[in-house]
Amino acid sequence: VIEVLKVNKSYTMGQEKLHVLKNVSFTVQKGDLLALTGPSGSGKSTLMNILGCLDSIDNGDYLLDGTSVLKRNANQLADIRSKNIGFVFQNFSLLSRMSALENVELPLLYSETKNSKKKAMEALDIVGLSDRMKHEPNQLSGGQRQRVAIARAIVNDPALILADEPTGNLDSKTGLEIIDLFHRLNKEGRTIIVVTHEQDVANECHRQLHMLDGVLQKEFFKKRK
Amino acid sequence: VIEVLKVNKSYTMGQEKLHVLKNVSFTVQKGDLLALTGPSGSGKSTLMNILGCLDSIDNGDYLLDGTSVLKRNANQLADIRSKNIGFVFQNFSLLSRMSALENVELPLLYSETKNSKKKAMEALDIVGLSDRMKHEPNQLSGGQRQRVAIARAIVNDPALILADEPTGNLDSKTGLEIIDLFHRLNKEGRTIIVVTHEQDVANECHRQLHMLDGVLQKEFFKKRK
């Protein structure tokens, strides 16, 4: 379960201070499938990086399964990330000198999981890239790189998946296959938060949170699928 | 005017040869606004890189304003790119150590255009980023980086604009502003080719070419807007 309590986050650049997240509060239950929408620059990725324990907050609190992340040290946060959270980065963040397979296998090596190569191949097969395993990122199309990033995020069977614009570079058919994948993973009990600017992707989620200029809007509740 | 004649392009990786563009032929008239669509991995960016004189072809021909690019040397191609073509890269290709303003100003410095700073500021203002001019790419959101890439492509008033997925990271409202911008530039007589996987962006164009597995499909002609 995720509890975000009055989180504020600012970036300081020289004299300028940008207040990007303003008193953001919301709760996510285990097994939710939630869309986070909002204009470009509204603070979605900044919030996702905090949820993924990749960035700090200025004030407020963030509880993951009841424990505040402020009470955990860097090693504990790294441990939580590698075991429980799968993160799809908006800019993919693939390692350029490694093949698609090696990129997807990396989280399994960190968490010392067995059969890492076989699991990485299965994840690439699920996103439709079993014929591109040996390609390095610069030998792949934009949407193929994005799908490698998705495969890497799901390979470790995480309890929480945070996907930042996972279909931005995909055509509708391939994009729907990824949404179907998220539905399947969600039915297995995984909690999923998807940042998207495509309304038909947001409509596929159970809940939708909308961000405007760092302020979370009143939630428009949807019926469960 | 662009004439693509039976272009073939393959990538060789070790023992494997990937035939990515297969006998691609089409013509674009001056002042056309054309959408290029197709599934992820179908060859759109590969074709765009050839049109932008950034990549070579294996056989066939590509005539730009009546002259084959095969007959031009590297200096001439660089000259054509800097003066006549604006390219929006799918992965933005911004220089990380330079501010948004410096990134947009760069093409003007190459072509020794006057008032480069003022023109760069105007281009950033057109894409809605006049309050982010001093930010470096890693201090910008995904969609903001994409808009800096668009500003850089238009700053030199190019006759031909090649935009590879220019709205992939933008919310609908910001995306429509970019499409409106392309409409305005097209009405001024510029030729524009947009790769997109968003059907409503493709519908805003005069023509639509669809790529499937490296083969250009029969064109579905639309009435002029």
Ligand SMILES: Nc1ncnc2c1ncn2[C@@H]1O[C@H](COP(=O)(O)OP(=O)(O)OP(=O)(O)O)[C@@H](O)[C@H]1O
């Ligand atoms: N440098 C390379 N070496 C080997 N294969 C490559 C290389 N670059 C691209 N490819 C392959 O060529 C095919 C076409 O790639 P391209 O980037 O043109 O696709 P695309 O239509 O732009 O896809 P997307 O919509 O995902 O961006 C892909 O299957 C890709 O794996």
Ligand SMILES: Nc1ncnc2c1ncn2[C@@H]1O[C@H](COP(=O)(O)OP(=O)(O)OP(=O)(O)O)[C@@H](O)[C@H]1O
């Ligand atoms: N490191 C940084 N330093 C300064 N400002 C930053 C930094 N990172 C982001 N910003 C600013 O914070 C704001 C929010 O950025 P964020 O990436 O969260 O937006 P977003 O909602 O994900 O946008 P998009 O949909 O375009 O990806 C933006 O206006 C951006 O310019």
Ligand SMILES: [Mg+2]
């Ligand atoms: Mg973002």
Ligand SMILES: [Mg+2]
């Ligand atoms: Mg592409």
